[in-house]
Amino acid sequence: MSQQNHNSRPQEEEIDLREELEKYSKHWPWFVLGVLICVFIAFAYLRVTTPSYHTIASIIIKDEESKSPSSEMAAFADLGLLGGMGTNSIENEIGILKSKRMMTSVVKALNLNITYYDDDAIKSSELYRDSPYFVQVLKPDEKKLSEFSSEGANQFLLTNVSEEGFELVNKETGEVFKGKFGQPLEIPFADIIVVENSDFIPLEEGVPNVGLRFSNIEPVVLKYREKLQLNLTDKNSSLIELGMDDEVKAKAQDILNQLIFEYNREAIEDKNLVARNTADFIDERLQIINQELDSVETGKENFKEANRLTDIEAEAEMFIENASDYNKREQEIATQLELANTMIDYLKSGSQSDLLPANLGIEEQSVNASIEEYNNLVLERNRILAGSTEKNPVVVRLNSQIDQIRDNVLHSFERLRANLRVSQQELERQGSVINSKISAVPAKERQYRGIERQQNIKESLYLFLLQKREENSLSLAVTAPKAKIVDRAYSSVAPVSPKPKIILLAALILGLLIPFLVIYLKNLLSNTVKSREDMEKVTKEIPIVGEIPSVARKENEMILHNDRSVLAEAFRILHTNLQYLIVNTAEKERGNTIFVTSTVKGEGKTLVSFNLALTLANTNKKVLIIGADLRNPQLQRFEEDARLYNGVSDYLANDDLRLGDLIRQSKHHKNLNLLPSGNIPPNPSELWRRTKTGEMFKELEAMYDYIIVDTAPSLVVTDTFLINKWADITLYVVRAGYTEKKLLNFAADAKNDGKLHDVSFVLNDVKWANFGYGNKYGYAYGEEKKSFLQKLRNKAAFW
Incomplete structure (x- = not known):
């Protein structure tokens, strides 16, 4: 008996399922009607909806070549105290590309806050480049424009165009503004100039009545920031894909291309900022060295005239030949010591946010590496601050790193100065031995040699700074963009939305689902x-x-x-x-x-x-x-x-x-x-x-x-x-x-x-x-x- 009951259960469940289906199948006309209505609505939606296309561009962010760190910085790195101090993080670059400041520059450059559309068309579509006229805004009043936008009075119709001019009609208030092409026209919230599009090709129907819609920059920036898509193609690469969906292909392409241009322009300005600061520092030092060199040469001339000297060096030719190597080394050490003293003074007196002069000829490579690393961090911090505040965790971390490296650079220069002074004392000791051998040389010769040594030091430093100034000017002129364009913006041929197959499938499902839910709820709630x-x-x-x-x-x-x-x-x-x-x-x-x-x-x-x-x-x-x-x-x-x-x-x-x-x-x-x-x-x-x-x-x-x-x-x-x-x-x-x-x-x-x-x-x-x-x-x-x-x-x- 139990076996018989067990065998009958699947049959009962099948009968129950059939009965449940019959509850709905007997209302089949409602399902047919629901499908027909939903499919009709879907076709109407596809008919009136403007298709949207996907636009793509791709770039490669160039990595900065990493220099070999100084011995002191390497010791810190080995201890794990300088982790995460890289200055070229891809995530940071993506953040900059998607920043509000960058998109604001794009909107202003392309005048995206002005929309052109065909007012005669049944389905109003944006003209963009195909507009027969363009508008240039001279003096916008954002506050008044916000008031007009809230009241719907920011839309105008450009009509009654003739050789004498045109009429600009406010579609909300009906107010008419008469103007001429190329001449300023005052409207309630701005002064504008309307110009003809030289690239416009008239259609068979003639020139359409152009509708204009003025918008504040802020909402337009937010709109396109939300549309912007940034994807890193691979976590180990620096290839970034930029994407955007929009109804107008040309507009999306222009936005992505302009965004890449603005990013490169800003990156070049950042790089040139270091070169300009270095140039200012070199010019300042050249002016000081030039004055000192003039003073030494004038003193030498006065000494010769006072003592009626002509060729004193001939008398001590043999001694000078023996001491020439020591003098050359002494000049080099004096030059390095002068540079070290100058940089120490600059570090102690300058602001912590100032960039340090680079490529001055310091022979100590570890010091040069520290200067370059310091400048990169300062530039990174300044770029992030442009779209953020001092309280940003990334800015706080960079400030801490900048202070640490600045202290390291200062300590490195102080150690370098101490080493140079030791070397200078050693050379002076050895020079005293040579001086003892030429003690027979008259005191005037010794005095003259000291004057000439000062002249040679100042002259070599002057020539060295002139050379560095030319090198810096060359680097300023040939600065390369940071983002290399792999593919310029291009749009898909087929629209990405709306998708007819998905819309029709959804309509079919909805047409079946609505009667089903109505019948189900009716049966559920019915007593x-x-x-x-x-x-x-x-x-x-x-x-x-x-x-x-x-x-x-x-x-x-x-x-x-x-x-x-x-x-x-x-x-x-x-x-x-x-x-x-x-x-x-x-x-x-x-x-x-x-x-x-x-x-x-x-x-x-x-x-x-x-x-x-x-x-x-x-x-x-x-x-x-x-x-x-x-x-x-x-x-x-x-x-x-x-x-x-x-x-x-x-x-x-x-x-x-x-x-x-x-x-x-x-x-x-x-x-x-x-x-x-x-x-x-x-x-x-x-x-x-x-x-x-x-x-x-x-x-x-x-x-x-x-x-x-x-x-x-x-x-x-x-x-x-x-x-x-x-x-x-x-x-x-x-x-x-x-x-x-x-x-x-x-x-x-x-x-x-x-x-x-x-x-x-x-x-x-x-x-x-x-x-x-x-x-x-x-x-x-x-x-x-x-x-x-x-x-x-x-x-x-x-x-």
């Missing part, structure tokens, strides 16, 4: 009975013997003779099912009494009662319909005069009345009679409790084959419970879309408690989509086949 499946899920102990389809307002809700409508077929099925429920029908001498009741008012008891009576009458059976709802009679809906006659209430209250005198012949069928409700009594329940009630039903059963009793709602009053013992069958009417599911439990409880017996459900007012097991097997016998539009209208009506 009323919709179909027989809903009833079977709530209560299974009461069978469902009939489903009555919904009747439109303009349709007849009463079946006719030889009626072949869906309504008539539904009652014939109900009649057939009743034959299986009537027990011992053949053995019973009297007629069958069928009670028709419901939970609350308005569920269709009278409609079911009357049509069931007509269906039975069509089988040549004698049928009587009784209006047993004494509180709220409804038979007059089908028999107009039913309320005018005496009936059940009068018979139960008056013992003098005969039952046969109260029965009326129905106007709708010869086999159908009517026993109206009669006058509305004050105490219906008391009347039903009389013994005369049972006598009435017995007498009627002897007269008719079927007695259909239209009773009162069971939940509202107790009348039906009082007389239900006289019923052979109780038909409990449930109205689809009206009766709450929880009320079905009331019928089950009434049956279990014995208040109602032989109860069967009749589902009334079933929508066509839910009729006949979800309309899967149902059909209209003899009914003309409806078109798709007719079915769609019916679906909408039943929705």
Whole structure:
């Protein structure tokens, strides 16, 4: 047994899945309509949306050649104290390329805050380079422009163009400004000049009316910064790909190319800044050395004139030849010492943010490397400060590194000066030995040699600085750009958005999803009975013997003779099912009494009662319909005069009345009679409790084959419970879309408690989509086949 249950579970799950799908498949016209509407909207969107294209450019950031660090800096690096001090970080360069300052330069250079568009076109498209006229802004007032933009008064129409001039019309206020090409024109927020585009080629339609839109620079910069895409192609390379999506290919190309140009221009200015500072330093030193050299030469000339000397050197030629090597070395050391003293003074007196002179001829390579590293860090810090503040963590870190390296450079020069002084003392000691050998030379010669030595030192330093100035000027003239262009900006041929396939696929999915969600939510939030499946899920102990389809307002809700409508077929099925429920029908001498009741008012008891009576009458059976709802009679809906006659209430209250005198012949069928409700009594329940009630039903059963009793709602009053013992069958009417599911439990409880017996459900007012097991097997016998539009209208009506 357990094995059998186990095997049946997959089948049950499959049936449940099928039932869930059928809940939606029966509403297929809504899915078709949803798809058609969404696809139509998608086509309209693709029609009116301006396509956007992807533009790409690529550059390589050149790496600075790293110099060999000084011994002191190498020692710090070995200890790990100078990590992350590189000055050419790719991340920093990407940050500079995407900075607001850089994009501001691009927007100003290309005048992107002015938009040109064709005002005559149905879909307004930007002209950009294809505009027949361009505008140059001379004196913009950003504050006033913001006010005009907020009011929508920043758009103008350039029209009525002639040889004499043009008219500029404010599209919001209608104000007209007349001007001439090439001449300044004052508008509320700027002075502008309108010029003709010499490259414009007129179209067949002629020159269009050009619309102009002025915008503040700030929002335009933010707009294109958001559009800008910067990607590092590989983490180990310095190749950067710049991208941008825009509706105008030429504009995106110009923006990317101009951005690269602005980046290179700024990088060149940074590099030239070091060279200019070095040039200023050399010029300053040349001026000082020139004055000192003039003073020494003047002193030499005065000494010779005072002592009447001509060629003193000839007398000490041999001694000078021996001392020439020492003098040469002494001159070199004196030059280096002078440079070291000068740099020490410069370091101590200059600002910590100043660049240090480079390539002055210092022989100590470690000192030169430290100077270059210091200058690179200062330039990096200044570039970042241009778009940031002193509190930026990167700036703080660079300041710390700059201070550290500046101190190292100062200590290196002090050590160099100390070493040079030691070397100078050693040379002086050795020179004293030579001087002792030429002691015979007159004192005038020794004095003259000292003057000449000073002259040679100053002269060599002067020539050295002249050489360095020329080298620095050459480097200033041939500075190369930092970003090498690999590919100039180019745009894709096919648009990147909107993508028709994706839009149409999304429309298709949305067209299916919206009806699905609506149906799902409707079923989820609904608490009323919709179909027989809903009833079977709530209560299974009461069978469902009939489903009555919904009747439109303009349709007849009463079946006719030889009626072949869906309504008539539904009652014939109900009649057939009743034959299986009537027990011992053949053995019973009297007629069958069928009670028709419901939970609350308005569920269709009278409609079911009357049509069931007509269906039975069509089988040549004698049928009587009784209006047993004494509180709220409804038979007059089908028999107009039913309320005018005496009936059940009068018979139960008056013992003098005969039952046969109260029965009326129905106007709708010869086999159908009517026993109206009669006058509305004050105490219906008391009347039903009389013994005369049972006598009435017995007498009627002897007269008719079927007695259909239209009773009162069971939940509202107790009348039906009082007389239900006289019923052979109780038909409990449930109205689809009206009766709450929880009320079905009331019928089950009434049956279990014995208040109602032989109860069967009749589902009334079933929508066509839910009729006949979800309309899967149902059909209209003899009914003309409806078109798709007719079915769609019916679906909408039943929705």
